[in-house]
Amino acid sequence: LIGTGLNNLFEGVTICHPAQEAALFNALHSKFDVRLHGYDEVPGKGMLHHMAKMAQADLVVPPGTKYVLHTDSDGIFKMPSTPESFFWNDKPTYLIRTWASLGVPDRRHPIAKTVSDCGQWKPYTDRQLGWDTEFYAMCLNTQAMPIEFYAPYRAHIENLHKRPFLDFMVDGRNEFPQSIMDWTAMGAWAHKFMRDKFTWYDVENGQPYPMDRKKAFHSHSGFTPAIRAEIESMLT
Numbered sequence: 589l590i591g592t593g594l595n596n597l598f599e600g601v602t603i604c605h606p607a608q609e610a611a612l613f614n615a616l617h618s619k620f621d622v623r624l625h626g627y628d629e630v631p632g633k634g635m636l637h638h639m640a641k642m643a644q645a646d647l648v649v650p651p652g653t654k655y656v657l658h659t660d661s662d663g664i665f666k667m668p669s670t671p672e673s674f675f676w677n678d679k680p681t682y683l684i685r686t687w688a689s690l691g692v693p694d695r696r697h698p699i700a701k702t703v704s705d706c707g708q709w710k711p712y713t714d715r716q717l718g719w720d721t722e723f724y725a726m727c728l729n730t731q732a733m734p735i736e737f738y739a740p741y742r743a744h745i746e747n748l749h750k751r752p753f754l755d756f757m758v759d760g761r762n763e764f765p766q767s768i769m770d771w772t773a774m775g776a777w778a779h780k781f782m783r784d785k786f787t788w789y790d791v792e793n794g795q796p797y798p799m800d801r802k803k804a805f806h807s808h809s810g811f812t813p814a815i816r817a818e819i820e821s822m823l824t
Contacts, residue, residue, distance in 0.1 A: 598657070598671065602649055604641045606634065623650070633758040639770040640757035646738040653735055655680065660729045663804040664822055671732075673801055676787040680732035684723040684775060685792040706772075708765060713772040718748045725775020727791055730802050733778070734785050741777050 600623060605613050607626035616622055625648050629637050641648070645656045657674060659665075674680060690707040706724060713721050742753040749756045760768035778786060789797035803822065805815060 599653070600650060604638075604648060606637075630754075630758045633762050635764075635766055636758045636760055636762050636768050637754075639766075639768055640754050642770050643738055643742055643753070643757075643774060645733070646735050649735075655732050655734055657732045658730065659802065660804070663729060663802040664819060665801055666803045666822065667801055669801045674730070674732040674798075676798070679785060679787045680734065681789060681798050682725070682731065682775060682778070682786040683727035683789050683791050683797055684725050684779065685727060685790060686722060687724050689792040690724055709769060709772045712767050713769045713776060716745065716769050716773045717776055719780075721772075721776040723776060723779055724772060725779065726771035728800055728802075729771060729804060730800070731771065731775075733774075734782070737774075737778060737782060737785070740781065741774060744777060744781075 601620070602623045602625055603613060603616070604625045604627065606629035608629065610624070610626050613624050613626075616624070627637070627641060642658060645658070646653075649656055655671070657671070687707055687710045690705075706726065709726075710721065710724070745756055746753050757768055760766065779788070789795060791797050805819075
């Protein structure tokens with residue numbers, strides 16, 4: 589979680605991690621100016637608890653934070669970036685596309701059968717939010733969110749499912765494919781209830797949109813020697 593006040597500088601980096609893995613992260617203090625937030629991970633629910641922490645960012649970042657830039661642990665920035673890289677017209681940019689567009693041939697890659705298999709997340713997103721969502725909102729996993737997003741989003745989940753937010757989030761299938769959602773639900777909720785707080789880009793309609801400033805890897809695919817070599821070359 590990277591807090592920003594839109595002064596062209598990131599005001600701080602907060603790393604959320606399971607408390608039992610603190611020894612793996614404490615060494616970062618000697619090299620980087622970061623804040624570590626350890627939390628008591630629900631046993632056997634690591635992925636789902638991670639999703640819940642994303643939606644609790646306002647409870648983790650320092651007081652006074654205006655925006656939070658989320659970045660997952662399976663991605664590495666591939667170019668210099670500032671808060672301005674993730675905003676347009678003083679609003680966070682948000683890339684979306686319709687769920688329906690995911691299942692059609694990819695016009696940019698003609699040999700691909702479909703754009704993506706991420707349509708599998710729609711039923712879980714709809715269940716989590718309580719309506720038939722139109723847009724897929726996980727085109728990127730690096731996303732700036734206004735601090736006022738989080739509490740109302742959690743309240744919606746609690747009111748709909750009649751239980752505490754964390755209880756709902758961890759009461760699902762933790763193994764891939766997970767039955768609880770992070771970006772697909774957060775983005776769809778933001779599009780419905782906070783649309784004026786973002787600059788939206790429909791990536792399917794041909795309009796220019798911001799590039800992905802990060803190389804995203806796929807944690808479920810494992811850490812192969814080739815991936816290790818690529819990451820090490822990016823860090824040197």
